[in-house]
Amino acid sequence: MRICFVDREAAHSIWSLIDFIAEDLIRLGHKVFYCRFCDQLTRVNREVPSGVIVSDIVVGKKNNILSVPGQILRFKREFKAILAKENFDVVHTNFALPGNIARSLAKTKSHAYVISTHHEIFDSMNYLLKVWTRYTRTHCDVAVYISEVVRKSYLSVKYKRDIVIKNGIDVDKLNNVESYPTKSTQSPIFSCVGRLDSVKGQSIIIKAFSKVVRILPDARLYVVGDGPDRAMLEELTSQLNVCGNVIFTGWVTKSESLDYIKKSTALLIASDGTQEGFGLVLAEAMVLKTPIICSSIPVFKEVAGTTVSFFQVGDHEDLLYKINDLLKNYDTSTYTAELAFKRVTELFNKNTMVNNYLKLYLKGA
Numbered sequence: 001m002r003i004c005f006v007d008r009e010a011a012h013s014i015w016s017l018i019d020f021i022a023e024d025l026i027r028l029g030h031k032v033f034y035c036r037f038c039d040q041l042t043r044v045n046r047e048v049p050s051g052v053i054v055s056d057i058v059v060g061k062k063n064n065i066l067s068v069p070g071q072i073l074r075f076k077r078e079f080k081a082i083l084a085k086e087n088f089d090v091v092h093t094n095f096a097l098p099g100n101i102a103r104s105l106a107k108t109k110s111h112a113y114v115i116s117t118h119h120e121i122f123d124s125m126n127y128l129l130k131v132w133t134r135y136t137r138t139h140c141d142v143a144v145y146i147s148e149v150v151r152k153s154y155l156s157v158k159y160k161r162d163i164v165i166k167n168g169i170d171v172d173k174l175n176n177v178e179s180y181p182t183k184s185t186q187s188p189i190f191s192c193v194g195r196l197d198s199v200k201g202q203s204i205i206i207k208a209f210s211k212v213v214r215i216l217p218d219a220r221l222y223v224v225g226d227g228p229d230r231a232m233l234e235e236l237t238s239q240l241n242v243c244g245n246v247i248f249t250g251w252v253t254k255s256e257s258l259d260y261i262k263k264s265t266a267l268l269i270a271s272d273g274t275q276e277g278f279g280l281v282l283a284e285a286m287v288l289k290t291p292i293i294c295s296s297i298p299v300f301k302e303v304a305g306t307t308v309s310f311f312q313v314g315d316h317e318d319l320l321y322k323i324n325d326l327l328k329n330y331d332t333s334t335y336t337a338e339l340a341f342k343r344v345t346e347l348f349n350k351n352t353m354v355n356n357y358l359k360l361y362l363k364g365a
Contacts, residue, residue, distance in 0.1 A: 001030045002086060003361060004112075006079075006102040007094040009036035009056065012046060014090055014094050016254060017167055019049050021357050026051040028358075035082060037075055037098040040272050044251065068097075076101050080109060088112045090361050094119060098128045100136045107139035115167075115360055117144040122153040124275040130146035133157060142360060146283055149299040150277045167278045169355030171345050174287040176266050177255075181261045185327045188265035193257050193281045196227030200268025201295065203229075207316040209268075211312045212323055219245060221268075224260050226251040258284060263274060265328055266291045266333070272313055273297030280334035282308075286340035291333040293322045303348070307340035309333070 003025055005018050015034075022032045026049060034048060038096075039059045048054060059346050061072035068339060075098050083105055086332045091106035092115045093099030099116055104111040122130065133159055137143070143162040145151035151164050160363040183189070190209060194200045198285040202223055209221045222234065223246060230248065237246045249260070261267050267285045269292065276299050283303055285292050326333050 001025075001032060001089045001361060002033070003080075003090040003092060004033040004035055004106075005092050005094075006035045006086045006098060007037065009038045009043060010040050010318075011095060012044070012254070015046065016087055016164070017280075017350075017353070018092075020168060020170065021354050022052055023049045024354050024358065025138050025361075033082075033086060033088070034077060035102070037071075039071060047295065051285050057086055072097075072101060076105065080105055083110045083112075088116065092117070092357075092361075096120070096125060096133050100129075100132050104136050104139045114140050115142050115144060118150055118154060119146050119277045121150060121275060121277055122157065122183050122279050142340075144308050144357075144360075147299050147302055148279045148338045149302055165353055166284065166348055167280060168350030169280075169287050169344055171287050171348045174258065174284065175256065177258050177262050177288060183263075183265040183330075185265065185266075185330050187220075188212075188214065188216060188327060189222070189258045189263060190220040190226055190268050190323075191264040191265055192268045192270070193224040193261060194269075194271075195225055196223070196229040196233060198229055199275050200227075201272055201314070202233050202330065204270040204314060204316045204319060206233060206236055206240065206242070206246060207266045208319040208323060209246070210237075210242045211279050213242050213245050217245075221246045222249060222260050222264070223247065224249045224252060241306075248260050257281075261285050261290050262288050264290055265330075266293055266323070268292075268323075269294035269300070269301075269318070270314075270319065271297060273294065275316045276300070283344050286337075286344040289334070289337040291326060291330075291337050291340050292340070293319065293326060303339060303344075306341055307343050309336075 007308045025032050032052050034054045036050055036056050038056050038060055039063050057075050059074045074230050091112040094117050095103045103116055106114050137159050138158055143159040145164045146167050192205050212219050230353045237243050267290050279300050291307040295306055295313045311322045
């Protein structure tokens with residue numbers, strides 16, 4: 001088979017999942033292509049599995065909504081040429097842009113079997129993307145949702161066939177991440193990992209953490225990642241007088257982000273739920289047996305069950321209360337982290353995810 005995966009180049013979390021699938025496909029003798037929609041001026045040269053053929057379509061940076069038609073036309077022209085040249089058996093798209101372009105061309109200009117995986121909550125997309133997704137749904141043979149929460153958000157979009165395949169974690173690899181000594185609750189280390197964006201709630205975490213520092217002046221918070229809210233968040237740390245305790249790492253590699261999680265006394269996640277389709281960092285921390293405090297949103301409850309501590313969305317005082325409770329009862333939190341490890345191993349193992357996708361490809365081809 002010849003399988004082509006399509007997504008934005010900057011969608012690093014999604015590509016890390018695709019890598020798992022690509023590795024197995026190549027091992028089985030299939031040919032794998034990555035077609036990446038490049039809309040960032042600063043591009044990260046992430047490694048891809050050996051044997052993958054990469055086609056980068058540079059569409060230019062989105063300066064405003066008027067830039068989008070030009071991006072679409074450039075991607076459409078070049079992807080159409082790739083389709084004609086490569087004659088794919090399967091085209092597997094992901095986020096709506098560029099996924100909607102790719103699935104329409106794959107269905108109308110080739111014989112490819114088209115699969116679209118939806119990682120995003122339907123209502124998190126803007127109006128035009130939602131209309132476009134509805135319009136191109138007939139060009140999709142199978143829609144895949146990464147969680148039940150995402151599936152429910154698409155109930156009004158009538159696909160010919162849809163299924164849930166939950167994201168997978170490489171449990172064996174994560175088990176080999178370096179272990180750290182017993183973590184201190186007197187000089188605790190916290191981390192939050194993800195794109196610095198208002199929907200991820202880093203400001204809630206910083207506000208709660210600033211009150212932790214009043215009692216534990218040696219506490220540290222690593223804000224791991226980059227994004228449009230970085231300047232605002234740095235200004236907030238200055239206003240709260242915790243610049244010396246809050247460290248902004250900027251963009252880091254996957255292995256570096258896992259290292260920050262592993263050495264943390266606890267991982268803090270404050271997403272508001274509007275765009276959270278799964279919570280990959282949550283599942284990864286569960287494998288690493290790091291205690292977790294996260295916002296009480298449906299998809300986090302689907303992934304973690306009762307193995308983490310939840311706080312009310314957007315409530316930094318409730319988050320502070322849960323942090324204090326975790327530090328006072330750390331033995332209980334580490335025991336619960338063991339239960340989290342068992343849960344993710346049983347329900348979100350990458351082998352299950354990969355096998356489910358391979359069955360889809362074989363059926364389509």
